[in-house]
Structure formats: C-alpha cells, structure tokens
Amino acid sequence: MTRFVRCLVDGEPAYGVLDGDEVALIEPHPFATHRPTGRRVPVEGLRLLAPVIPSKIVAVGRNYADHAAELGGTVPDEPLLFLKPSTAVIGPGDPIRLPTDVSADVHHEGEVAVVIGALISRVTPEVAAKAILGVTCANDVTLRDVQRRESQWARAKGFDGSCPLGPAITTGLDLADLRVRTSVDGEPRQDGHTRDMVFDIPGLVAEISRTMTLLPGDVVLTGSPAGVGPLRPGERVRVEIDGVGALENPVVDRDAEPSAATA
Ligand code: MG
Helix, strand or coil, rough: CCEEEEEEEEEEEEEEEECCCEEEEEEEECCCCCCEEEEEEEEHHHHHCCCCCCCCEEEECEEHHHHHHHHHCCCCCCCCEEEEEEHHHCCCCEEECCCCCCCCCECCCCCEEEEECCCCCCCCCCHHHEEEEEEEEEEECCCCCHHHHHHCCCHHHHHCCCCCEEEECCCCCCCCCCEEEEEEEEEEEEEEHHHHCCCHHHEEEEECCCCCCCCCEEEEEEECCCCCCCCCCCEEEEEEECEEEEEEEEECCHHHHCCCCCC
C-alpha cells in the first residue's frame, strides 16, 4: 500500500510518498514510471494539494439505492453519468466557496473516488480494475436547488470548488471493502460502504470506458451514500476513508469574503 500525495515544496507542486511523519519526494509523478528524488520533507506544516488535477472527472448519480430513495429517484438500469470540470477541483483545507447568489441549498456528497493510472478504452471490468491507480476521498458538492430545476447538472455539480479531492491516493486497497464517512463539524452525516453500490467500481469504470477514453490521472466519483445535507458558511466538512485519510474543507460564503483587492 502506497499513499501518494501532492504538496507544495519551495512554492512548487511536487509529488511524494507518505512515509511515517515524512514525505519522500518522487519525480515526475505517480502516473508514469517514477523514482525517488532522495529528498524528504516533514509532513508537519506541509501544504497538501489536491492529489491530481485530472483531464476530466466522471461521476455517477444514484449508485447507492438508499441515496436514490432519499432524493425520490429510482436506481437506474445503467450508470447515470455526468462530468465535473477540472476547475472544480480543490485540495485538502481549501475553502468550499458557496455561490450563495446562485443557490440557497448546497449539499455535501462524500464519495469514494478512484484515480485512473493508465489509458483505457472499451475494457472489461478485470482490465479496468488493473488500470485503477488508487483511491482518494471526494466531495461531490452539489447545488441541490439548481440540480432539481435543470436536467443537465453542469452548473449544479460543476461550479468552482465543487470537487474537493484528497488527501492522498492510496494504492492496493480492496475496492469492494471501502467505508466512506462524512461529517459536518464532527456530526456524522453519511456512512456508506462500497459493497452497497448498485454498480461496483471495476464495472463502473469499464462502463465509462465504453464511451469515453480514460486517461492517466482522470478521476471517477463512484456515487454518494444516503445522508446528503446542507453546508453552511462557518462549517467544516470532513470525508474519510480508512487507509486514505480525511479530506477536510471549511465552508465560506464567497460573497462574504473580502476580495483580493480589499484584503
Ligand atoms: Mg454524487
């Protein structure tokens, strides 16, 4: 099991492998043959970044029956896919800036994300499973009111900051045995397990590859278990997967923040 992180070193993004209380830096990145640089930096005080900036994020809706039911929907016969843009990605500790002028009902959706390690197109679930580099935590932050009134989810799920990712990409985990928990200010909100998915992860990735080539570094969000709920300015949301760690983000009203010009 390897835990890859992306972090800021001397003001530049760098990749490394978590090793105790240090990060052993690597080059160039986990999506190609890589080697240690020999430099190690302490984790303490290190600014972690989103572990990847993908070419695309493919996400699936209603992949847990309990969540489909809470939204009043049924479980689809085939995966209900949508895209989030790369500009939606933020990292651990980055604020989720609520677009309160657009939405009055922004929800957390804590999810298991898988990061693709190889180019795949039209592959079987077995090949898809081998092409997955590892697992990270994701929050599919959603403008629920916008989602309910629009048939396309580009705005509702693609706004800036709508895809916190991190803190690490962990390899070697059993994809069928992952527990993902989400809390807000320490209060439990979601507690799901990948065994309860409608479409399991290798099958989902294979299905996506039937229509879209997946590239190294692409991210697949595998759906949210029940318990989604609102985020409010001043709160702190946490998504946690055993073996990966916890992804925490503060929530702010983007219009209540001092702008860069006045700060
Ligand atoms: Mg979702």
